Amino acid sequence: MKLRRSVDRGVRILFSANAVLAAAVLVGILLFLLIYGIRAFIPTSAFDPEDPLTHPVKIISFLFGTRWNPDAYGQPRYGIVPLLLGSVITTFIALLLAIPLGIASAIFIAERLKGGVRIAIKMLVELFAGFPSVVIGFFGLILLGPFISRLFGVASGLNILNASLVLAVMSLPTIISVSEDALRVVPYSFREAAYALGASPWTTALKIILPAARSGILAAVLLGFGRAIGETMAVLMVAGNAPIIPRSLFDPVRTITTTIAIELGESTFNSIHFFALFALGFILFLIALGTNLLAESLIKREKRSFTL
Amino acid sequence: MMKEPPPARRIYRKLFISNIGFLFLAIPLFAFILFIAYMIFYLFSNGINVLSWEFLTKPPVQGMTAGGILPCVIGTVYITLLSLIFSIPIGVLAAIYLAEYAPDNIITRIIRSAIRSLAGIPSIVYGLFGVALLVRGIGIPPSVLASGVTLSLMNLPWIIATAEEATHAIPGSFREGALAVGATKWEAIRHNVLPFAFPGILTGILLALARTMGETAPILFTGVSYYTSGLPQTILHKFMALPYHLFVLATQHDQIMKVRPLAFGTAVVLLILVLTFDAIAFIIRLRIAATNKWQV
DSSP, X not given: OHHHHHHHHHHHHHHHHXXXXXXXXXXXXXXXXXXXXXXXXXXXXXXXXXXXXXXXXXXXXXXHXXXXXXXXXXXOEEOOHHHHHHHHHHHHHHHHHHHHXXXXXXXXXXXXXXXXXXXHHHHHHHHHHTSOHHHHHHHIIXXXXXXXXXXXTOSOSOSHHHHHHHHHHHHHHHHHHHHHHHHHHSOHHHHHHHHHTTOOHHHIIIIIIHHHTHHXXXXXXXXXXXXXXXXXXXXXXXXXXOOSOOOSTTSOBOOHHHHHHHHTTTSOTTSHHHHHHHHHHHHHHHHHHHHHHHHHHHHHHHHHHHOO | XXXXXXXXXXXXXXXXXXXXXXXXXXXXXXXXXXXXXXXXXXXXXXXXXXXXXXXXXXXEETTTTEEOOHHXXXXXXXXXXXXXXXXHHHHHHHHHIXXXXXXXXXXXXXXXXXXXXXXXXXHHHHHHHIIXXXXXXXXXXXXXXXXXXXXXXXXXXXXXXXXXXXXXXXXXXXXXXXXXXXXXXXXXXXXXXXXXXXXXXXXXXXXXXXXXXTOOGGGTTTTBOSOOSSOOSSTTSOBOOHHHHHHIIIIIOTTHHHHHHHHHHHHHHHHHHHHHHHHHHHHHHHHHHHHOTTXX
């Protein structure tokens, strides 16, 4: 009996240690990005007043600088603005498409589909969420790129429009499945009450269920945003990647994620450039973490509002 | 004094309008499904004639303009399996803790929230973390090991989420039955919960496996290579991987058009691998739904 009790206690401690370990990964990522990123802003051991490549970046010119050009002879520039703008613009256009399409799909699945068909469609959506991003990027590169270039008569189809379309498609599964969950959380009694008052299923879905699920749906939008702004490989393949402030839909664009992917390999370890890329990663991490925490609290709020 | 009920025709008209409305909502969903189907069809119809026994069993030759993709398949299998060796035990144990033991207090809430947030961290950030912690911090060279561990950190929260859900779905009465006849909590979980939660946990692991195989960003700087001669000798060697190989053939190679068929072939092989594991996972999930009456 004593042995069984101590086995029981040991198992509990072992299991909890693993949960703590998993949670510690988040703290680890935060710390490492911070420690590495911050070194772009303080003089390193290689600091040489004569060599501008070793000069630390000023935080102001990092956050508000409008040029990202680490290789410039004489005066490397580490302004995050064009990259942040690239990420935000592509994500914004993607969501402009994906939000209405995703929510419409979610309403249809939640209110109209039942049993096997519903499960099959949800699985297909989940399946696409797990598609390798290089495969989607490849598709955008060889099919969407030439199509855009021909349709609009522009020299290259690798631009903001292409990246936004690819990101729209990639954030759709997230938006669909999270909004669908949010709609299903609304108790069935809401629908019965509306039907009893003579509302049609259509009116019920739009006027009763959708507003009741609004915080969950907002969470879906946020998670879709997080998915789109963090995507790397697909954007890398279709965005054209010039680190300039774009002027039209057909300009190439460089995002935060793709800058890290392109430049980390060619930057020398312990250089200002290397650490500046970690600073970019830290910004990306903060955006993703903030989005997720907010989305999580919105989902919780919706669930709480239906429990008496 | 009661008002006349509306004539049946008016009700029918109302329902008709309602159905037309839903029909409009269905259009984007069906467009999306058609898009997915077309994409798969397009890649397969272009890549299927490249597939051959040679393509799967030969290394790339002549500056990667001919030959096969054997080292990429092997590399992808290595890093995926290695990542699961780390993340399955940690993930499943953590999930059981969260589902069965964790008290409802602030610490548990922080742990759960941290693990959920991990799932939303962009994969390129995991790549940076892998470089900082494993390559520069611990001193593991960019290799199968460094990439495997980086990927395991990334798929850990996916495994925990599905395993916790699967464990949580087992009704309380299963545990109570064992506890009533004198079992300790662990014995109750071991004999009356885990056997029933196992298929659900397995589903999560298979989905994580499929997604891990297609990931590129986390391995970019932790060991994947443009080209290696031969297979990785040990887990401390660099390797080639299918998704990165596709990226290279599609955008980095200096004879892009010449290697396009090989890129299609690589995409198809990667897609077949990913879809196979997804399909197995979905079949298991459908069987759970069909056999376990307590799960809805």
